[in-house]
Amino acid sequence: MTKKTFHWGIIGLGKIAHKFAQGIAVLENASVYAVASRTPKKAKDFARQYNVEFYYNSYEDLMYCDGIDAIYIATPHVFHFENTMLCLRHKIAVLCEKPFAINNRQVQKMVATAKANNTFLMEALWTRFLPSIEKVLELIANDVIGEVHTIKADFGFKAKFDPQNRVFNNALGGGALLDIGIYPLFLALLIFGKPNNIQASAKTGTTYVDETCAMILDFPKNKIAILHATIIADTPTEAFIYGSKG
Incomplete structure (x- = not known):
């Protein structure tokens, strides 16, 4: 039986996003399916480099891309909260780059929203694995x-x-x-x-x-x-x- 390919979306296309895409590339049943950057050229170039099917110039537009299984948040620290909350409100699973957020208040809201929407939420702390x-x-x-x-x-x-x-x-x-x-x-x-x-x-x-x-x-x-x-x-x-x- 053929396993379903897990489709990743990425918000923020800096250095760590490239490392994430390179890691996904070695997996048989996962792919970077859609990406978003507020810099149009960066989104287009990233999509071409990693053969990504869809790319967007706004994070909000990414929320309406059919077929995404989870989104990896790769923006600077101060944006983790708002980017994660955007995904959770659309009931899209989130893997958020460390640190999870800037303070405990933000983390508590993220966790509460994930629970309320029955949506997966995880911090991408690579050393754990x-x-x-x-x-x-x-x-x-x-x-x-x-x-x-x-x-x-x-x-x-x-x-x-x-x-x-x-x-x-x-x-x-x-x-x-x-x-x-x-x-x-x-x-x-x-x-x-x-x-x-x-x-x-x-x-x-x-x-x-x-x-x-x-x-x-x-x-x-x-x-x-x-x-x-x-x-x-x-x-x-x-x-x-x-x-x-x-």
């Missing part, structure tokens, strides 16, 4: 390192400074925490769950975004996570998970 993460969870579940009590993790790279670059642009939701700090945070939450207490400190730059942030999270049963993220230095970008057996 790495084989290494699956292996870590397996080792912990099998008590290989004993009871985990401490996590130390960092994520950092030295970005070329440009006030208009999304990572340095406050108006676009820039900063280390939302861009890459979520990766060490995700690992801590995945393994330990919800923290009892969070301490955080940040170094802000001339564009008023957090160029570096450090976090200490306390969890039940005396567990702790020590985390760091920066966009102004290349760091090891690694994680250490300590258990009672090593």
Whole structure:
């Protein structure tokens, strides 16, 4: 029996959208079916490059494209909420690029709307699906390192400074925490769950975004996570998970 091809739509056609389309291209039963950009030439060029059947110059028009199974949101951080809500109101499944939104209030509205419309909603946090993460969870579940009590993790790279670059642009939701700090945070939450207490400190730059942030999270049963993220230095970008057996 032939499997149905899963048709993806994409909102926002920047660098990450290209990576998404390249990933979809290696799958047998999925395709980028329709895309939308508010820059007409970008939509047309993207469609030609990836052999996309439909392209639109407005996100609203994409909502009426028949045959879309889900839409991937690939716009800058500050637009994730409004773009996701647009899709959910039309009962179209959404895979939203990280970070899910700018704040908890937006996330709560997104989740509530998805539930009210019985529509799939997910954050595109790629690290959750790495084989290494699956292996870590397996080792912990099998008590290989004993009871985990401490996590130390960092994520950092030295970005070329440009006030208009999304990572340095406050108006676009820039900063280390939302861009890459979520990766060490995700690992801590995945393994330990919800923290009892969070301490955080940040170094802000001339564009008023957090160029570096450090976090200490306390969890039940005396567990702790020590985390760091920066966009102004290349760091090891690694994680250490300590258990009672090593």
